[in-house]
Amino acid sequence: VSVRLHTRVTRIQPDKKTVEIEGDEQLPYDYLVVATGATPRSLEVPGKDRPGLFYMRNLSDAIRIKKFIATRKCRSAALIGAGFVSLEMCEAFNKIGISPRLFDRKNLPMTRLGGRFGKQIVEELTQHDVLYLPDSMVERFSSSSNDEIIVHTNHGAYETDLVLIGIGVVPEVSLAAAAGIKIGPTGAIAVNEHMQTNIPNIYAAGDCCESFHRVSGKSVHLPLGDIANKQGRVAGANIGGQKIAFPGIVGSNCFKLFNLEIASTGLTLREANETGFKADAVTIEGRSKPHGYPGAEKIWLQMVAEKESGRILGAHVIGKEGAVNRINIVASALTAGLRVADLAYLDLAYAPPFSGAWDPLHIAAQRFLK
Numbered sequence: 001v002s003v004r005l006h007t008r009v010t011r012i013q014p015d016k017k018t019v020e021i022e023g024d025e026q027l028p029y030d031y032l033v034v035a036t037g038a039t040p041r042s043l044e045v046p047g048k049d050r051p052g053l054f055y056m057r058n059l060s061d062a063i064r065i066k067k068f069i070a071t072r073k074c075r076s077a078a079l080i081g082a083g084f085v086s087l088e089m090c091e092a093f094n095k096i097g098i099s100p101r102l103f104d105r106k107n108l109p110m111t112r113l114g115g116r117f118g119k120q121i122v123e124e125l126t127q128h129d130v131l132y133l134p135d136s137m138v139e140r141f142s143s144s145s146n147d148e149i150i151v152h153t154n155h156g157a158y159e160t161d162l163v164l165i166g167i168g169v170v171p172e173v174s175l176a177a178a179a180g181i182k183i184g185p186t187g188a189i190a191v192n193e194h195m196q197t198n199i200p201n202i203y204a205a206g207d208c209c210e211s212f213h214r215v216s217g218k219s220v221h222l223p224l225g226d227i228a229n230k231q232g233r234v235a236g237a238n239i240g241g242q243k244i245a246f247p248g249i250v251g252s253n254c255f256k257l258f259n260l261e262i263a264s265t266g267l268t269l270r271e272a273n274e275t276g277f278k279a280d281a282v283t284i285e286g287r288s289k290p291h292g293y294p295g296a297e298k299i300w301l302q303m304v305a306e307k308e309s310g311r312i313l314g315a316h317v318i319g320k321e322g323a324v325n326r327i328n329i330v331a332s333a334l335t336a337g338l339r340v341a342d343l344a345y346l347d348l349a350y351a352p353p354f355s356g357a358w359d360p361l362h363i364a365a366q367r368f369l370k
């Protein structure tokens with residue numbers, strides 16, 4: 001395998017089966033895998049190119065941020081956008097003694113998961129001295145007389161040492177689109193189950209391409225590392241002569257915020273109804289372990305299912321422990337097409353250090369059946 005670092009591909013020429021790299025060099029290929037990832041969505045406001053404004057996409061970004069913090073002896077950071085990367089970065093800044101302020105254009109973080117979950121997240125941020133500023137629109141950046149950055153918002157101006165912008169990513173498809181590779185409705189590269197594009201010897205994998213969502217039955221763009229890994233393997237196996245299929249995703253994801261685990265899979269109630277299901281949801285407050293057992297923590301779980309058939313469509317869980325393992329069970333249930341009634345008596349492993357005899361998943365399913 002020949003690896004060429006610091007080498008930008010500038011053009012794909014499917015008719016000649018070559019890629020052009022900076023400096024006009026042409027490299028021939030038999031098969032090509034486009035794995036160009038995603039790029040951060042840029043915040044288009046005046047002052048956006050000022051030093052001290054960062055995006056967090058890769059290791060080089062992290063190294064640049066660390067160097068800036070060390071040389072400028074930063075004590076404060078403004079984070080724009082409250083997605084999972086910004087939330088994780090609040091924790092990272094907090095751990096090195098930097099006070100984070102989190103500007104969110106919505107009124108709660110993770111609105112996809114609903115208000116109850118968003119409020120838990122805000123509570124966790126507040127307990128760890130992160131100032132959460134809802135309904136904040138950043139209008140521009142400027143510099144103060146002592147070279148601090150001023151973040152101008154609809155609620156006023158804030159001085160800070162560093163700004164991290166995390167307002168989402170877009171699939172990096174410019175090379176692919178210019179080469180005539182089909183772009184799907186999500187804006188990412190369209191692929192079949194073998195990760196093949198519309199050009200038979202060109203494959204795509206990872207954040208630049210779409211995935212088939214097994215619950216909604218639609219193509220989605222979900223830029224996550226585990227999906228990218230699996231898609232890459234499927235593309236490579238097919239190029240190597242094995243005819244294997246990527247089975248699609250159910251949309252599982254998780255992250256940690258200080259002492260909270262936040263995890264979700266499948267569709268939310270809104271997404272389910274928008275997809276065309278007639279869905280309902282139950283929300284329960286349970287315990288990670290039996291009530292009264294040392295270390296038992298509260299857990300909030302919302303489960304979404306189709307009203308008539310009881311088919312499970314999704315769930316999200318938040319709590320100090322045990323959220324991710326519950327979501328992984330629901331992910332398996334989604335893949336298997338289980339119904340709420342299957343989950344209501346599912347034979348999950350039970351011992352008090354790990355869960356109650358009636359796990360929060362059982363309780364949610366039982367509640368749904370009432």
Ligand SMILES: Cc1cc2nc3c(=O)[nH]c(=O)nc-3n(C[C@H](O)[C@H](O)[C@H](O)COP(=O)(O)OP(=O)(O)OC[C@H]3O[C@@H](n4cnc5c(N)ncnc54)[C@H](O)[C@@H]3O)c2cc1C
Pocket residue numbers: 007008009010035036037038056057058085172175205206207208223224225226227228
């Ligand atoms: C801070 C952070 C935390 C994350 N945490 C998680 C997590 O906990 N769980 C999870 O599942 N996912 C996580 N992700 C997402 C995960 O990192 C991505 O889904 C994954 O890296 C995608 O892999 P990829 O190979 O498709 O793209 P990338 O890793 O982005 O790689 C794309 C590569 O293509 C190169 N490239 C692009 N264009 C060209 C060109 N023209 N010529 C040559 N090279 C080019 C880029 O330089 C880059 O090296 C996180 C992302 C971030 C930023």
